[in-house]
Amino acid sequence: MSVRKLKQAALVLFSSVLAMTSSHAWADKVLNLREGVTEVSRNAYSLHMIVLWICVVIGVVVFGAMIYSMFAHRKSKGAVAASFHESHKVEILWTVIPFIILIALAIPATKNLLLLEDASNADVTVKVTGYQWKWNYEYMDGDAEGVKYFSALDKASNDARQMNSGIDVSTVPNYLQNVDNALVIPTGKKVRFLITSNDVIHSWWVPDFGFKKDALPGYINEAWTRVEDAGTYRGKCAELCGKDHGFMPIVVVAKEEGEYKKWAAAKKSAAAAEAAAAASDKTWTKAELMAKGAKVYGSSCAACHQPNGEGTGPFPPLKGSAVATGPAAGHINIVVNGSKTNPLMAAYGAQLNDLDLAAVITYERNSWGNDAGIVQPKDVKAAR
Amino acid sequence: MSTAHAEHEHHGAPSGLSRWLFTTNHKDIGTLYLWFSFAMLLVGGSFAMVIRLELLQPGMQWVDPNFFNSMTTMHGLIMVFGAIMPAFVGLANWLIPMMIGAPDMALPRMNNWSFWILPFAGTMLLSTMFMDGGGPNFGWTFYAPLSTTYAPASTDFFIFAVHMLGFSSIMGSINVIATIMNMRAPGMTLMKMPLFVWTWLITAFLLIAVMPVLAGAVTMMLTDRNFGTSFFDAAGGGDPVLFQHVFWFFGHPEVYIMILPAFGVVSQIIPTFARKKLFGYSSMVYATASIAFLSFIVWAHHMFTVGMPVAGELFFMYATVLIAVPTGVKVFNWVATMWQGSMTFELPMKWALAFVILFTIGGFSGLMLGIAPVDFQYHDTYFVVAHFHYVLVTGALFSIIAAVYYWLPKWTGHMYSETLGNWHFWCSVIFVNITFFPQHFLGLAGMPRRIPDYNAAFADFNFMSSIGAFGFGLSQLLFLALIIKCIKGGEKATDEVWEGAEGLEWTIPSPAPYHTFAEAPEVK
Numbered sequence: 001m002s003v004r005k006l007k008q009a010a011l012v013l014f015s016s017v018l019a020m021t022s023s024h025a026w027a028d029k030v031l032n033l034r035e036g037v038t039e040v041s042r043n044a045y046s047l048h049m050i051v052l053w054i055c056v057v058i059g060v061v062v063f064g065a066m067i068y069s070m071f072a073h074r075k076s077k078g079a080v081a082a083s084f085h086e087s088h089k090v091e092i093l094w095t096v097i098p099f100i101i102l103i104a105l106a107i108p109a110t111k112n113l114l115l116l117e118d119a120s121n122a123d124v125t126v127k128v129t130g131y132q133w134k135w136n137y138e139y140m141d142g143d144a145e146g147v148k149y150f151s152a153l154d155k156a157s158n159d160a161r162q163m164n165s166g167i168d169v170s171t172v173p174n175y176l177q178n179v180d181n182a183l184v185i186p187t188g189k190k191v192r193f194l195i196t197s198n199d200v201i202h203s204w205w206v207p208d209f210g211f212k213k214d215a216l217p218g219y220i221n222e223a224w225t226r227v228e229d230a231g232t233y234r235g236k237c238a239e240l241c242g243k244d245h246g247f248m249p250i251v252v253v254a255k256e257e258g259e260y261k262k263w264a265a266a267k268k269s270a271a272a273a274e275a276a277a278a279a280s281d282k283t284w285t286k287a288e289l290m291a292k293g294a295k296v297y298g299s300s301c302a303a304c305h306q307p308n309g310e311g312t313g314p315f316p317p318l319k320g321s322a323v324a325t326g327p328a329a330g331h332i333n334i335v336v337n338g339s340k341t342n343p344l345m346a347a348y349g350a351q352l353n354d355l356d357l358a359a360v361i362t363y364e365r366n367s368w369g370n371d372a373g374i375v376q377p378k379d380v381k382a383a384r
Numbered sequence: 385m386s387t388a389h390a391e392h393e394h395h396g397a398p399s400g401l402s403r404w405l406f407t408t409n410h411k412d413i414g415t416l417y418l419w420f421s422f423a424m425l426l427v428g429g430s431f432a433m434v435i436r437l438e439l440l441q442p443g444m445q446w447v448d449p450n451f452f453n454s455m456t457t458m459h460g461l462i463m464v465f466g467a468i469m470p471a472f473v474g475l476a477n478w479l480i481p482m483m484i485g486a487p488d489m490a491l492p493r494m495n496n497w498s499f500w501i502l503p504f505a506g507t508m509l510l511s512t513m514f515m516d517g518g519g520p521n522f523g524w525t526f527y528a529p530l531s532t533t534y535a536p537a538s539t540d541f542f543i544f545a546v547h548m549l550g551f552s553s554i555m556g557s558i559n560v561i562a563t564i565m566n567m568r569a570p571g572m573t574l575m576k577m578p579l580f581v582w583t584w585l586i587t588a589f590l591l592i593a594v595m596p597v598l599a600g601a602v603t604m605m606l607t608d609r610n611f612g613t614s615f616f617d618a619a620g621g622g623d624p625v626l627f628q629h630v631f632w633f634f635g636h637p638e639v640y641i642m643i644l645p646a647f648g649v650v651s652q653i654i655p656t657f658a659r660k661k662l663f664g665y666s667s668m669v670y671a672t673a674s675i676a677f678l679s680f681i682v683w684a685h686h687m688f689t690v691g692m693p694v695a696g697e698l699f700f701m702y703a704t705v706l707i708a709v710p711t712g713v714k715v716f717n718w719v720a721t722m723w724q725g726s727m728t729f730e731l732p733m734k735w736a737l738a739f740v741i742l743f744t745i746g747g748f749s750g751l752m753l754g755i756a757p758v759d760f761q762y763h764d765t766y767f768v769v770a771h772f773h774y775v776l777v778t779g780a781l782f783s784i785i786a787a788v789y790y791w792l793p794k795w796t797g798h799m800y801s802e803t804l805g806n807w808h809f810w811c812s813v814i815f816v817n818i819t820f821f822p823q824h825f826l827g828l829a830g831m832p833r834r835i836p837d838y839n840a841a842f843a844d845f846n847f848m849s850s851i852g853a854f855g856f857g858l859s860q861l862l863f864l865a866l867i868i869k870c871i872k873g874g875e876k877a878t879d880e881v882w883e884g885a886e887g888l889e890w891t892i893p894s895p896a897p898y899h900t901f902a903e904a905p906e907v908k
């Protein structure tokens with residue numbers, strides 16, 4: 001086989017791959033870093049473009065010289081090797097010039113880094129806590145002070161992402177980029193995030209804000225943003241955090257001051273109503289508990305124990321399990337206090353209220369063929 | 385890769401299995417290392433195929449997320465510790481004694497042991513995949529507490545395997561240093577050593593400095609997991625960030641352990657086919673030494689987002705971008721070596737030239753990643769994946785392949801098949817770029833690394849990347865075919881093999897006799 005034939009074959013291959021992948025217009029492909037919506041992200045973008053162009057220029061010079069030499073200085077063209085193999089002048093030149101370029105780069109980079117890390121004088125502070133595999137947001141001050149909730153992958157994505165779900169994921173709006181409860185922040189305000197984790201390391205990243213910051217157990221990291229335009233901004237957990245690392249998106253909705261205030265008031269009264277319901281000694285019907293339990297199970301438990309209750313890998317089945325079909329006390333105990341021996345089964349007493357706990361325990365005791373009676377919020381309260 | 389010549393040696397090799405089990409011959413041990421690493425390349429490569437298969441399309445089709453994570457973990461560990469590192473040790477074994485005019489390595493029995501630990505360590509590492517609860521699933525960087533409190537039971541076997549791999553590397557490096565310092569032929573001064581020998585000498589010091597740090601990290605994991613300590617457990621007063629500092633204090637020099645010998649290989653090959661002396665020999669040596677030094681003070685550039693004090697972030701940013709200077713010097717020197725040479729483009733040269741261009745692209749993205757305020761965007765995305773595959777696949781691995789093509793005729797006594805070789809080269813170069821170049825775009829567009837599923841917005845480039853990966857994987861089977869064919873027969877190689885080749889290894893017959901330089905040659 002001649003080299004020419006080889007090259008032809010290569011060309012055909014390359015163009016067919018291109019053809020295969022160009023089914024959608026290239027125009028709407030994202031090829032570059034996004035500029036984002038904050039000063040920090042715009043700075044990162046312009047620095048990115050500067051370094052990129054520096055690399056392109058150096059690349060053109062170096063590869064240009066190399067490729068020219070590969071054509072001009074080849075033996076088949078009768079080139080005879082020169083004998084030089086040293087030159088202090090050139091060597092100093094190509095040590096000093098890159099050095100100067102680097103200093104020129106370091107100046108704006110330093111400025112941007114100092115800006116990025118300066119979370120002082122914030123208007124609103126939100127505590128962000130990573131959990132396997134969802135986020136908890138807690139408003140520390142301002143209009144929404146005290147508001148606290150979990151934010152996990154939305155149901156549509158979650159259903160579609162199950163193995164061989166049969167759902168065409170391209171029909172799911174914002175597949176894997178949508179949550180059940182978005183974080184809401186006011187526009188035009190400096191919002192400070194206090195970022196930490198309840199279990200393993202996560203990383204809170206919204207590309208449009210221009211940074212990610214790790215959520216570490218035992219540490220509280222600071223970050224900040226100021227968004228001018230109302231809108232929805234999407235991100236992802238960026239640090240490998242176990243099985244469902246790919247399935248813990250972030251959605252931030254920035255609202256104008258007035259809208260934000262309205263949202264905060266609504267959220268507060270809903271939370272108050274929920275707390276009152278959970279604390280009341282009301283006896284709930286099985287249907288009520290099952291309906292609520294199915295929701296809680298879906299958002300808090302199904303990731304490990306699976307929607308069908310059959311478990312997977314290190315996560316035990318609840319269908320027919322001794323605990324979920326045995327005495328209620330044991331079941332309540334492991335859910336409220338977690339497993340003594342395995343940290344993967346967390347203490348949900350710290351995350352869910354009595355009503356949610358009773359509901360999810362009831363749901364587990366009466367689903368997938370289990371039939372072990374219902375649990376009331378007051379049973380959970382008594383067991384705490 | 386040199387069984388064929390064994391019969392017609394006067395003072396030949398023993399035969400049968402015991403030859404390989406008990407051998408203390410540097411060529412045999414080099415061969416064992418190279419075959420081991422090739423086997424691991426195929427195993428690690430097949431894990432990569434599983435990863436790319438799941439990522440071929442959006443949606444979960446083939447493997448569950450936990451298994452996906454153990455695939456990425458095992459792929460990384462096997463490629464780094466099983467394929468790249470042993471391959472360079474194999475080259476060191478074959479070549480260092482022949483290049484410095486020594487009869488063998490300085491410590492031949494230890495040499496046997498440092499190889500034979502590897503198959504056991506590798507087997508133990510792979511066996512974790514069949515254990516209850518699955519194999520390691522926390523990434524090749526195994527950050528605590530995911531790798532301690534939250535890890536599967538098999539992690540203890542992973543720790544043991546890493547300890548054994550570390551032992552092997554440390555023994556291998558002691559051997560390299562002892563050989564180079566004590567066994568050079570008369571007249572072979574340090575500044576006359578071939579660059580491959582120089583880069584390996586410096587690499588060996590790096591290995592001795594950082595493998596114990598890795599051993600320390602996994603030992604702390606072991607006691608955290610089993611003996612109630614809390615080095616990395618915040619709840620017990622420990623510090624998960626400590627783990628990252630310790631890991632990267634090993635990890636960054638480790639990436640240079642995988643690239644310095646590659647620089648050495650390329651610095652041997654380019655002068656040969658340019659028929660011109662290496663430009664700036666002494667600056668190459670100094671650049672290698674400065675890279676090695678700098679590699680100890682940049683580790684936290686992997687941790688910009690972990691929440692270090694700003695002063696720390698600034699220091700690590702400045703130190704990191706500084707590495708671009710000596711790295712640039714190397715690239716400039718290679719180009720200057722080619723300049724006004726009399727070049728031919730046999731396969732070793734093709735691979736070396738591909739190395740220079742593609743490794744430099746990896747260096748460019750490295751420079752970008754080193755700029756801390758932008759790394760807050762790039763970090764933990766596919767942009768990083770693209771970066772380290774350009775430096776490791778088209779860098780380290782390409783240089784290893786180049787080395788095999790370059791010295792294969794010396795090892796086997798036969799020339800390889802040019803046709804197969806050309807197919808292998810062009811397929812590899814094209815597919816590797818189809819695989820990894822689009823990953824830059826994916827990362828910039830916001831796709832995090834280590835995820836098994838993604839939004840349809842990322843679909844096209846992932847599809848392209850997967851197709852490239854399958855092609856690249858299959859292309860390596862051509863390499864296997866070529867090597868086997870070359871061992872079995874082929875055009876006889878001359879002693880010099882390449883017209884422009886210089887160095888002691890080209891003065892001995894092809895194939896290299898079982899024992900060489902029983903009497904030291906004189907170096908002018």
Ligand code: HEM
Pocket residue numbers: 525639640642643685686704705707708711746747748749750751753754755759762763764768771772775776779780
């Ligand atoms: C110009 C020289 C280089 C610079 C400035 C550089 C810089 C960096 C930086 C800053 C990162 C961290 C990116 C992040 O996680 O956000 C990184 C990652 C990495 N680099 Fe480089 N690099 C260079 C060359 C190399 C070489 C020669 C190798 C190996 C042969 C290498 C292998 C790696 C690997 C394996 C990672 C990823 C580690 C991981 O997170 O799994 N780099 N590099």
Ligand SMILES: [Cu+2]
Pocket residue numbers: 130133201202203237238239240241245248
């Ligand atoms: Cu996470």
Ligand SMILES: [Cu+2]
Pocket residue numbers: 635636639682683685686
């Ligand atoms: Cu590094």
